[in-house]
Amino acid sequence: MLHLRPRGSHWLPDPVRRALTFWRRSIQARVVASTVLLSMAVIGIVGWYLLQQTRDGLLDHRVDAVVAEANDETAEARVRLEAAPGTDADVASQQRDLVEPIIQAGDTRGFAVVLAGPTGGGGRISDGGANFTQGLDTSSVPLDLEKHFDREAPTAWTYTTIRSTDAAGVTTERPGIVVGSQVLLPADAQTYTLYYLFPLDEQEETMALVTRALLTAAVLLVVLVAGMTWLVTRQVVTPIRMARQVAERLAAGQLQERLRVSGEDDLARLATSFNQMASNLQRQIRQLEELSRVQRRFVSDVSHELRTPLTTVRMAGDVLHDARRDFDPATARAAELLQTELDRFETLLADLLEISRFDAGAAVLELDDLNLVDVAHRVVDATRPLAAQRGVEIVVDAPDHPCLAEADVRRIERVVRNLVTNAIDHTGTDRAGGDIVVAVAGDDHAAAITVRDYGVGLAPGEAAMVFNRFWRADPARARTSGGTGLGLSISLEDTHLHGGWLQAWGRPGEGAQFRLTLPRRAGAVLRHSPLALVPSDVTEPVT
Known part of the structure; x- marks a missing residue:
């Protein structure tokens, strides 16, 4: 069986149809919705720009701070290495003496440390042999940064993800900044690289706080804009709705309805002009009604006055028509023409009276x-x-x-x-x-x-x-039927x-x-006809 979807929106649920009807009929709803959507778009763009600027500012400030702190730690490490006795040739011991104070400082100040090297050997941190903060995953140091320090290079930094494992064995990942700086180890006269890994926890918390604040402010601003738009549009739409209601009552025949005028603004002047228009329409309609009443009375009086002479003329015409055989041919023909035109005149008078009843709305059905x-x-x-x-x-x-x-x-x-x-x-x-x-x-x-x-x-x-x-x-064709x-x-x-x-x-x-x-039933609405308007024996032209 073929199922057809109903035409229009009748297949939609009642709440949806009511909402669509309200949307089509309410200019206030459309204005408020449009303003809210535009405000949301503007607020979204401005909010995104502010978040980007805030994020970039926090990160730039953090980068400057961590690079300075890393340089300070590296400078202190170089001072300690220069103070080490020249007879100390134990590389491993000297590496521990170098990195342990930095690791202890990092534990108190919240950063991790990796000591890798020496440079030029082609080795990687993942190969082992590096000294680093306990629990730190050395893969947190990006490979690109390691390659950068395969030879002697100035201090460099990059963003990374810091991975670490606590005493309970739980692994965490945090965004951070890794700063690389090189030092010369006297024990073997080789260059080693110190990697400082600084987390961005504070910046993340700050960004989350700023984001929540911006979202809250955006929601409140959208609500305020919607409320203000609703109030402003209501001041404009309410008089329009009142004018529509008064216009509907005027159209229903309540010609005495008028708008209430308050103030001297444009809407008040519009209401005044509307009332003047309604008064003019009422006056003209009353004039037309009076004219129609006079016209109906005139037609009635004329028809009444015409019937008496018409009856007399009809009687005389009938006498002449019945006696036409006694007349000469010309007079007999005149009597026949008089009878024909009297019939047509009576029909015309009846049709005029019928038309006047239609015009006056007095025609009724039996x-x-x-x-x-x-x-x-x-x-x-x-x-x-x-x-x-x-x-x-x-x-x-x-x-x-x-x-x-x-x-x-x-x-x-x-x-x-x-x-x-x-x-x-x-x-x-x-x-x-x-x-x-x-x-x-x-x-x-x-x-x-x-x-x-x-x-x-x-x-x-x-x-x-x-x-x-x-x-x-x-116009040249004669009316055979006497119409x-x-x-x-x-x-x-x-x-x-x-x-x-x-x-x-x-x-x-x-x-x-x-x-x-x-x-078939009086008052029913016609939707089709059982017979076609165009005859079936007509061939439509080919276009």
Whole structure:
């Protein structure tokens, strides 16, 4: 089985989704987070620089101190060697006399000593024979430094790792500095090298203390920066949030809402300007409401006043139309034209009143279970005589089972009738196979009707304009059905009132197709249509 991951962030846990929503909606959170991250980066760079400078300073100071101390110890050793009697030819004894005082001094002052040599023999400390501080691992002296003193050389130093073993047999490793200095042993007139190994324990403790202090200061500084940023952004964001809330209430129709103004800063001036804008909007909306009320009353009054003379004219027209056979041909034709235009005028008046109800928001639905298959057949049967005049056949393509939807029967029949008569108006009589096809389909969520004609079609961009009031695709074409130019506009309003779709497709020379889609249940949200908008008999151009 194929498992698809849900689209969007719906697959995330609720706390994560809430956090992401809060992050997207809160400018204060983003500003605070950005400031904290930048502060951490700056503090990290500055802290690293300070630690490097502190470390280098401590090490430089320590190197100067240990080199001076090693030189002092070497100078004292040379003094002792010069004071030794010339008859002393015991090399081993003289080496012990040389190194033991230094080892004793190192035990009290915290450094270790290795005496190696003589130079020039190619031997190494690891070969044995060296005198050194008890417990010291002679590998603590780097090989590179040993090679440096394979011949006579001045005092030199390097960093190393001091390894030692205590009385309990525990081996420890500590960073340190090793300083090498040479002395001449009178017993054999050979040059020997004294290696002084100084640990860096104090420097390590100092660096640890400085690091802890810097970390503590960095944490406190980041917290302080975050707090100050939060306070500063709150002073700016709070008025913005208040303005958003007031704007939402204004949008909901509470036109009397205003911002509270305090102070004379930029935000206070912004609140003042916002209140002035709200007052102007309230005044203009009230003017528009009054104008709309006057317009509705005017339309109502005009319609009422027009109906009486129209009824009188209609009665007179009916009398003339019934007696037209007794008139001469010109008068009889005038009576027929008068009857036709009276019918169109009555239809136009009814359409204008209907449009005015939509504009005033007074249109209401009378919902009932509606079978779109029956609606299609009724409309087609009613418009067949008009289609016959144009030489057009109307075909209904509907399933045997009902396609039900909760809708206003009168309004939906009016929509379908407008679509069919519009198709008749725009279908030519000289086109082969120019039947009008009315298709009906439905599913569990929606029901739809399409009206397909093979007339003049629609040019690019006209599919969106066809529902405009009094718009005509071809101004030179006569309205065979006696339409008023408001039918498709009223149909679109009727469809929106049901929460449905009314869409158009067309191509010049290939006709047009209109699709009405309604939800099966009133108030449901449409997501698809059971019928395609583009006809299946249309070949899409290759691009």
